[in-house]
Amino acid sequence: MIILPIAYAERMKRLLGSDYPRYEASFEEGPARGLLVNTSKVETDAFDALFPLPTRKIPYLEIGRRLLSEEKVGGDPLHAAGLYYMQDSGAMSSVAALPEIKGRVLDVAAAPGGKTIAAALTAGQDAFIVANEVNFSRAKILLQNVERMGLTNVAVTSLPPRDFARYTPESFDMIIADLPCSGEGMFRKEPQAVAAWNENINAMNAERQKEILSDVLPALKKGGRLLYSTCTYAPEENEEIVAYLIEKYDMRLLPPRESLLAATAPGISLRGLDLTNARRFYPFIEAGEGQFFALLEKRGERIYTTKSIPPKVSINEERRVRDFLSRNLSAEIPVINKQGEDYYAVHPLARTLPLRYLSEGVRLGELSGGKFLPHHNLFTAYGDTFYNTEELALDDPRVTEYLTGLEIDARSAKEGYVAVRVNGHTLGGGKAVDGRIKNHYPKGLRIR
Ligand code: SAM
Numbered sequence: 001m002i003i004l005p006i007a008y009a010e011r012m013k014r015l016l017g018s019d020y021p022r023y024e025a026s027f028e029e030g031p032a033r034g035l036l037v038n039t040s041k042v043e044t045d046a047f048d049a050l051f052p053l054p055t056r057k058i059p060y061l062e063i064g065r066r067l068l069s070e071e072k073v074g075g076d077p078l079h080a081a082g083l084y085y086m087q088d089s090g091a092m093s094s095v096a097a098l099p100e101i102k103g104r105v106l107d108v109a110a111a112p113g114g115k116t117i118a119a120a121l122t123a124g125q126d127a128f129i130v131a132n133e134v135n136f137s138r139a140k141i142l143l144q145n146v147e148r149m150g151l152t153n154v155a156v157t158s159l160p161p162r163d164f165a166r167y168t169p170e171s172f173d174m175i176i177a178d179l180p181c182s183g184e185g186m187f188r189k190e191p192q193a194v195a196a197w198n199e200n201i202n203a204m205n206a207e208r209q210k211e212i213l214s215d216v217l218p219a220l221k222k223g224g225r226l227l228y229s230t231c232t233y234a235p236e237e238n239e240e241i242v243a244y245l246i247e248k249y250d251m252r253l254l255p256p257r258e259s260l261l262a263a264t265a266p267g268i269s270l271r272g273l274d275l276t277n278a279r280r281f282y283p284f285i286e287a288g289e290g291q292f293f294a295l296l297e298k299r300g301e302r303i304y305t306t307k308s309i310p311p312k313v314s315i316n317e318e319r320r321v322r323d324f325l326s327r328n329l330s331a332e333i334p335v336i337n338k339q340g341e342d343y344y345a346v347h348p349l350a351r352t353l354p355l356r357y358l359s360e361g362v363r364l365g366e367l368s369g370g371k372f373l374p375h376h377n378l379f380t381a382y383g384d385t386f387y388n389t390e391e392l393a394l395d396d397p398r399v400t401e402y403l404t405g406l407e408i409d410a411r412s413a414k415e416g417y418v419a420v421r422v423n424g425h426t427l428g429g430g431k432a433v434d435g436r437i438k439n440h441y442p443k444g445l446r447i448r
């Protein structure tokens with residue numbers, strides 16, 4: 001049983017009034033689970049038919065599903081194939097608040113990647129997303145998730161937010177700022193957030209939120225949108241921050257989508273500002289963990305810029321990479337760039353930003369001793385277009401053998417590089433030699 005800090009419970013009673021008992025009762029239900037369907041790999045109907053556990057559609061997000069089961073998904077082959085990403089349905093509400101996404105998007109605090117993934121999927125190729133995470137070890141987890149989902153419109157950086165203002169001023173059409181907070185909305189799911197709560201925590205977080213926003217806002221274009229969100233209930237970290245953006249930066253608060261109104265409560269107005277367009281997600285209104293979000297606009301007229309920086313790859317190298325690609329797969333890759341020893345498929349808008357990327361797009365592989373060695377990311381992003389495949393059914397024992405790192409029998413694959421697929425969805429790659437497939441599934445991802 002979760003015991004709430006007294007000062008916190010008192011504040012929530014004042015805030016919620018007659019709804020407080022419903023909030024308290026939501027702790028008896030336990031956390032709600034949810035997932036995002038990777039529509040870059042599978043249609044939602046096909047996913048619903050294939051996924052073995054019970055789910056329910058999320059009314060405000062087409063690609064969202066509530067998972068009605070406690071079962072772990074870690075070793076699930078469909079998860080390994082990147083067909084879905086676990087995301088709480090409360091967090092989905094702020095993603096659903098995003099308007100139509102086009103152009104360059106910066107997700108300034110992106111790890112482990114939920115908002116980036118949802119934005120990348122709902123936007124499609126009209127948008128290019130820079131997923132940034134200042135904490136380097138968390139940035140590597142973010143990259144792993146982006147790779148598993150096989151996203152082709154996302155690059156990953158690990159930079160302090162002020163670097164964007166410095167190197168890419170007025171460059172982004174949208175900024176997603178899902179900022180570190182006191183996590184009050186997570187109390188049901190993460191008991192450590194309850195233990196870490198104290199009476200100074202909201203003020204401390206509010207200072208950090210203002211600092212991050214002030215650092216990053218110069219990177220937003222005039223007329224650009226900012227999605228601000230937290231997973232806490234404290235007005236200091238929510239409506240006060242929205243008021244700060246309106247008062248100090250002259251931003252305009254925009255109305256939420258119709259579909260979100262029934263699932264959320266209005267923001268709390270203060271100092272004569274009507275903040276009802278900011279929204280509060282409570283577990284007693286809709287299943288999911290607590291969330292706050294507000295969509296704001298920077299005043300002025302937005303100008304589209306597409307001036308690009310030439311890729312750093314020689315004609316000869318690019319020819320060798322393209323030669324490998326055209327022999328092995330049918331996907332069209334418009335721009336290839338080199339970063340370190342690796343070649344990347346990059347979104348055309350990536351080459352319009354002078355940033356130091358951890359990953360500029362899809363890591364295709366490297367040239368070594370005249371040969372092209374494909375990277376796992378080539379298979380997660382483009383494996384479904386490989387000519388040479390080993391097709392496995394979900395109940396084939398070779399699925400587990402492959403995911404644990406073993407060599408498997410080649411039954412449909414010919415000699416050479418091969419995409420290993422389950423129910424038509426790529427798990428990873430390998431090389432078929434003499435009727436066996438040498439396993440190229442990365443060591444760090446193998447199940448034990
Ligand atoms: N948007 C993510 C998602 O949907 O998966 C969750 C982001 S989490 C709420 C906030 C992130 O902000 C954390 O990954 C944390 O490492 C990062 N962070 C912490 N302090 C920061 C700072 N001063 N500047 C930028 N990011 C920071």
